[in-house]
Amino acid sequence: MDRVLSGMQPSGPLHLGNLIGALSNWVRIQDKYECYFFVADWHALTTGYGNPSQIRDYTIDLLMNFLSAGLDPEKSTIFIQSQVPEHAELHIFLSMITPLGWLERVPTYKEKKEQIKDKDLDTYGFLGYPVLQTADIIIYRAKYVPVGIDQVPHLEISREIARRFNYLYGNDFFPEPEALLTEFPKVPGTDGRKMSKSYGNAIYLSDDEKTVTEKLRTMVTDPARKRKTDKGNPQVCPVFDLQKIFSTEDERQEITKGCTTATIGCLDCKAILIKHVINLMKPIWEKRQHLIDNPSVLLDIALEGSKKAKKVAGETLIKMKELIGWIS
Structure with a gap:
């Protein structure tokens, strides 16, 4: 089975738009692909660095919603990004070869800086978001990333970074991730705008x-x-x-x-x-409610999923280091 990877940021409670737009699709494809789905808690730090403890709370809630919506740990690997430090290590290697200009022209970089006025986003973490995103994907050598047609340009930089690595080190080691195009219907919020927690117009799963x-x-x-x-x-x-x-x-x-x-x-x-x-x-x-009453179930699933993800990610890192001649 081809491997698929996707994640969500724990930047707030999950709402109906997230369920219809992405999570329901994940549930559908888990029988067709080898799926890795993760809570992108490090990514949430790019804008939520001022309150890390809140990210922890949202991480628990997001895991709960993953399982409640139908993700099955027997079919999919469900894990927390920060519990697999290999993501950060590969991110370091990729950040050394990624041109600054590539990051500055990512569409969402300027858009978010214009939209989010109450936080200082002149940070490397915010600018380097696509590099960590690329590490998330290619460390599992995933073939597909489920996205809507409007998100294809955002995936292209991950393809470019993987392509640059392969060019520099003379080997097609990392597959260039492909878009698994899916229909993401626009889900309006209660005020008619796109449903978003930042607009205060969302219907939450909680x-x-x-x-x-x-x-x-x-x-x-x-x-x-x-x-x-x-x-x-x-x-x-x-x-x-x-x-x-x-x-x-x-x-x-x-x-x-x-x-x-x-x-x-x-x-x-x-x-x-x-x-x-x-x-x-x-x-x-x-x-x-079952997971709220039995919190150990949630933590056990996250722990087992992270162990499995760590094993696969670790194997990729070892082979990558051998390829480039890095000894650590």
């Missing part, structure tokens, strides 16, 4: 049923529809964008007809959505 229901009931709709008697346009309604993800085709047709003729109100539409979202999240809540 929210209870009452909270989820209230958030969806008060979600923004078609701004032109102020009363039930006003005819609406589902194509400009964020709630209907969620209906496209969660509801059936028959339900969407019924909603479209009722909205455009003003025979159903927004709360009627939202009731259908709430039903589907609650049904999706109920088994996740049950698994989360």
Whole structure:
């Protein structure tokens, strides 16, 4: 089986957008590929270096959500980045050969610096994020990284760094990671913008049923529809964008007809959505509660996964050092 690797930063609680956009896809592909999924806690330090203890708390929550959403430690290797120090060692070697200009032209580098104004991001860790990301991927010699089409340029720098290493040392030692293109539907938040913890518009997997229901009931709709008697346009309604993800085709047709003729109100539409979202999240809540009640299960899985990852990463490092003639 071809090897796949991906990770998530523990920079906040996981929300519905993360579940639909990435985590659900991980669950689907774990039967088809040899999968390595990790909590990228070192990456979270690039912007969260001021409060490392919070990253630890989010790491536990992220692991809990990995398992609650359906990742299976019998099928996938689930681990914590910082428990495999080989990532950092390879990062050092790669940082010595990566041109500065490559890092400065990464699209997200300038974007995040412009968006995040309350933190000093003029640090090497923030600039060098792609180098550590490359180490994360190629230390397992992963063939694929699941990404959406808009993220392909971000993966290209990892391919360039792997290619430069192979060129400098005269060997195709590291495979250039390929994009495993997957559909990442845009998941709107309660205010209509893309769901994000930084916007305060997210539905979290840790929210209870009452909270989820209230958030969806008060979600923004078609701004032109102020009363039930006003005819609406589902194509400009964020709630209907969620209906496209969660509801059936028959339900969407019924909603479209009722909205455009003003025979159903927004709360009627939202009731259908709430039903589907609650049904999706109920088994996740049950698994989360089981892990909260049995924390040792979570820690054991992370420990075993990290041991397995460390073994594979260590073997790669040994062979790499032999190739370049490094003796340590």
